[in-house]
Amino acid sequence: MTFDFDLFVIGGGSGGVRAARVAAATGARVALAEEYRMGGTCVIRGCVPKKLMVFASGYREMFADARAYGWDVPDGVFDWAQFRTKLHAELDRLEGVYRNLLKNSDVTVYDARATLDDPHTVRLSTGDVVTAKHILVATGGQPFLPDMEGAEHAISSNEVFQLETLPKSILIVGGGYIACEFACILNGMGVAVTQLYRGAQILRGFDEEARGHIAELMREQGIDLHVGTNVLEIDKTADGVWVKDTNGVAKTYDQVMFATGRTPNTAGLGLEALGVALGRGGEIVVDDYSQTAVPSIYAVGDVTDRINLTPVAIREGMAFVETVFKGNPTKPDYELVANAVFTRPELGSVGLTEEAARDLEPIEVYCTSFRAMQSAFAGRDDRVMMKLVVSQKTRKVLGCHIVADHAGELIQLVAIALKMGATKEDFDRTVAVHPTMSEELVTMKTPVRAG
Incomplete structure (x- = not known):
């Protein structure tokens, strides 16, 4: 044919x-x-x-x-x-x-x-x-927009780029990376942001310690974040969009945005x-x-x-x-795909979370949290978190999780090392670049816990 x-x-x-x-x-x-x-x-x-x-x-x-x-x-x-x-x-x-x-x-x-x-x-x-x-x-x-009465009064991540004016207040519903990113973005632009997530903690699927760290920093920045909470009712009023949540709290916002999956x-x-x-x-x-x-x-x-x-x-x-078209059967490689969540600060992640690794084999966890030089001098309280998950048997670094400004840039380079099979001792043998945040990745000598 x-x-x-x-x-x-x-x-x-x-x-x-x-x-x-x-x-x-x-x-x-x-x-x-x-x-x-x-x-x-x-x-x-x-x-x-x-x-x-x-x-x-x-x-x-x-x-x-x-x-x-x-x-x-x-x-x-x-x-x-x-x-x-x-x-x-x-x-x-x-x-x-x-x-x-x-x-x-x-x-x-x-x-x-x-x-x-x-x-x-x-x-x-x-x-x-x-x-x-x-x-x-x-x-x-x-x-994805939930099948509930009043959902038509909300926007999604598609429409947020099209807004004619920036709202004074917004409710963001969801706890994934899109919801958290836009909560930080709009908060940074001066919008009063409330975020509701029905789960126990935001950023499901990421390392639990990193998730908690991000949530704490978001609240410190002024984002009114509530977990274990969902939207119960939505209605359009003359003053904006009225929302009642599962805790019984009712409030009117200029905009409501659903970021509840795709x-x-x-x-x-x-x-x-x-x-x-x-x-x-x-x-x-x-x-x-x-x-x-x-x-x-x-x-x-x-x-x-x-x-x-x-x-x-x-x-x-x-x-x-x-x-x-080239006669070369090729499977996509899904091992050790790095990713970044562009909250403020960012979350960079590659490899296994501590929880996933612990389910597979005995591990050691190296973790540090500190105030970066630049922000500490400026009087800001935000803290960097860096974490390595290491196999006790092979000493390979199974996962790395960074919460910091420019974590997306850092995790790309760490991903190369993990893809090459780097061990904790390879990290230890690497001379630190001082003074930088990233030097902490090669100076953590003592595990904080094993599992």
Whole structure:
């Protein structure tokens, strides 16, 4: 059978775009469809605009620090409208970069919604119908809003970037990294932030000691954080959004934002009718090579709900091309994937938590908490935390967890060491760089506990 394309990619996010470009470089005829904006969640309504907001929110603290260091500067006034205008101009620029990359790779682009008629046929919302030997679904995910009366009065992380004005007060519902990041961002911009999380502690899945450290620092910064608490009722009033929580507390906020998880974008694609298996959360079920139950259809990225990180989606897309177009069966490597939570301060993590490691084997834990030189001189009370989880048997460092400014930058370098199999003694043999926060990683000599 003759096909219009060798590969058709559904979704213009990081994983889909990378797969399309790399496949086209092999000489394959490639097309890609995106119904919204090129760049996907990360570029348009996720990592990139969020990180720029993190940068913006950090300057309020810097004015006070500057005075402590002898600079005669007043507190600034944050201009959301000015920042928002420049933010969206930057997103427009990045979308243009993505489009040019596809164009220069000779990828045919359809600005349309794509659905599947059969294992080789794609139907576009423009009315076009095309065929492809292989189909790659890379449609990502979307914010989950709870099924409760009044939820329509709240926003999600998608809409927070579109706000015309910055609210004076906001309730953020959720305890994951998105909820915690935006709580810190908006607090830094001068918004009165309340955060509710139904669980016992924020940042489920991360190291418990690090979670507690972050929660304490968030409260010290003025975030009104309540755990073991959920939303009971929501209503729109003339004064804002009225909320009653499970503790019986009722309060009105300018905005309410749900950050209660994300769901894969699989609805209405026609996948199940073709025999593509979906998991309980709507995620596409794939094998180790990102292939679905239908041999011609593959999936990468958040739509598969494996590790929902942009660099992982990119690696999955590249492994897909190696497997399908280069004849080199390649599995994505999910071992020791580092990540960062851009709270203030940040949380960087790679490898096993103390709790997970203890369940596997006897371990030693090396941990320190201290006031960093820069913030201590400025009179700030925030504390750095650094932690190594070490195997008693092999002496390998099984996990590293850092709570500090720029922890995301630090954890990237630690991840290299762990990927190479570094032992605690390798860390000990490394000469410290003084005076830095990071020197603590190589000067912790005595375990604080074993397990």
